[in-house]
Amino acid sequence: MTRISSSRPVSSGAVGEPATRRTRRSSRDEGVWYPRWFWPSFSAPSTIVLLLLFVFPFYVIVGVAFGKLDPIFGDPIPVWNPAQWDRAALSFTLSNIVSSDGLYHAALIRTLWFVTGATALCLLVGYPFAYFLARHSGRFKPVFLAAFFAPFLISYMMRMTAWVNLLQDNGYVNQVLRWLGIMDTPYSWLSGKSLTVILGLVYGYVPLMVLPLYAALDRIPQSNLEASRDLGASPTSTFFRVTLPASGQAILAGVILCGLAMFGDYFTNQLLAGTTGTRMIGNWVVDSLASPLQVPRGATLALLLTLLLIPPILYYLRSSRRASRGVVA
Numbered sequence: 001m002t003r004i005s006s007s008r009p010v011s012s013g014a015v016g017e018p019a020t021r022r023t024r025r026s027s028r029d030e031g032v033w034y035p036r037w038f039w040p041s042f043s044a045p046s047t048i049v050l051l052l053l054f055v056f057p058f059y060v061i062v063g064v065a066f067g068k069l070d071p072i073f074g075d076p077i078p079v080w081n082p083a084q085w086d087r088a089a090l091s092f093t094l095s096n097i098v099s100s101d102g103l104y105h106a107a108l109i110r111t112l113w114f115v116t117g118a119t120a121l122c123l124l125v126g127y128p129f130a131y132f133l134a135r136h137s138g139r140f141k142p143v144f145l146a147a148f149f150a151p152f153l154i155s156y157m158m159r160m161t162a163w164v165n166l167l168q169d170n171g172y173v174n175q176v177l178r179w180l181g182i183m184d185t186p187y188s189w190l191s192g193k194s195l196t197v198i199l200g201l202v203y204g205y206v207p208l209m210v211l212p213l214y215a216a217l218d219r220i221p222q223s224n225l226e227a228s229r230d231l232g233a234s235p236t237s238t239f240f241r242v243t244l245p246a247s248g249q250a251i252l253a254g255v256i257l258c259g260l261a262m263f264g265d266y267f268t269n270q271l272l273a274g275t276t277g278t279r280m281i282g283n284w285v286v287d288s289l290a291s292p293l294q295v296p297r298g299a300t301l302a303l304l305l306t307l308l309l310i311p312p313i314l315y316y317l318r319s320s321r322r323a324s325r326g327v328v329a
Contacts, residue, residue: 058306065089065299069292076295093300104284104301111281114194115262118201122209122258123251125202130213131243134220152207160271163200164190167272192275200268205261209254216250217243249323256316260309281305 063078066085070077079085096102129148137144151159166173167189174186189196220243228238266282281301288298 061299061302064296065303067296069296073292075292076299089296089300090304093297093304097301097304104281107279107281107284110194110279111263114198114201114280115259118198118205118262119209119255119258121198121202122206123254126206126209126254127213127247127251130210130217133210133214134217148210149207156204157267157271160200160204160268163203164271167196190272192273192277194273194278196272197269197278197280200272201262201265204265204268205258208257208261212250212253212257213247216247220246249320252316252319256312259312263305263309 059080060078063080064076066082066087066089067079068077068086069075093104096104097108099105133141133144165171168174169186169188171189173189174183177183177187224242224246225238228242229235233241264282264285266280266286269278269280269283270286285298285302285305288294288301
């Protein structure tokens with residue numbers, strides 16, 4: 001009789017061999033094997049730059065905020081040991097922010113209003129322009145992009161200085177408004193008007209809104225829009241049901257970028273208004289640097305503002321992570 005032996009497929013790895021070892025062996029057989037630290041090592045240069053240019057300077061601000069003053073010259077002395085931090089400057093700054101009659105309370109509320117209004121205007125101005133660039137500019141898209149972003153290659157200070165000349169009583173803005181019959185007498189744009197500060201913020205930071213919006217709208221597949229039309233949706237319904245939801249993350253990114261940049265702005269108000277009634281929180285931070293005695297308070301104010309801006313950043317990161325997984329935030 002012929003004995004028929006049962007055959008079983010033989011595994012590539014030995015019995016009882018760990019899965020990680022079998023994976024490494026198969027990766028060697030299929031191609032080049034890299035150690036586990038190889039790919040993470042590519043982030044080492046950027047990590048070093050981040051530590052040197054962000055983490056260490058930020059800790060210097062913390063050390064100055066909780067530090068001491070030189071008893072002779074009055075210069076700020078950073079304290080690196082957290083156990084020796086002096087919290088007097090923190091309590092002073094926090095009480096002046098929270099209290100309704102505090103030194104920084106009115107400036108903080110005013111900054112929130114300015115940033116909210118300017119960010120909303122940036123969205124109202126930037127979304128139609130980004131939509132036009134992405135969907136209807138055609139072969140002239142590079143021309144429109146160059147025409148829009150070319151002025152922003154010039155120094156921010158130079159552009160705002162140019163607006164000072166344009167907004168003077170005899171400037172071109174008042175001349176055009178009078179020629180159109182909108183007003184009879186020149187409008188004093190530069191006499192501490194909140195509207196002037198908001199418009200200056202919009203002009204200075206609207207590219208931060210346009211860039212993410214344009215990138216998102218340009219990536220929307222044309223087939224999605226055509227499918228909506230084929231199902232009987234009108235152009236308006238297609239926009240609100242397809243285009244606008246697809247650009248939701250870009251809107252959030254633009255709002256975060258513009259809001260964070262505007263919140264620390266001080267030069268726009270200083271140049272276009274420069275009055276107490278339009279004073280923003282960034283002006284208090286800058287003014288505190290003029291006197292060595294006020295530097296710890298300025299550092300503490302900057303630290304509190306940073307902590308105030310962390311929640312929207314975390315919300316954006318969480319929303320982006322959920323959106324990448326296909327979950328509606």
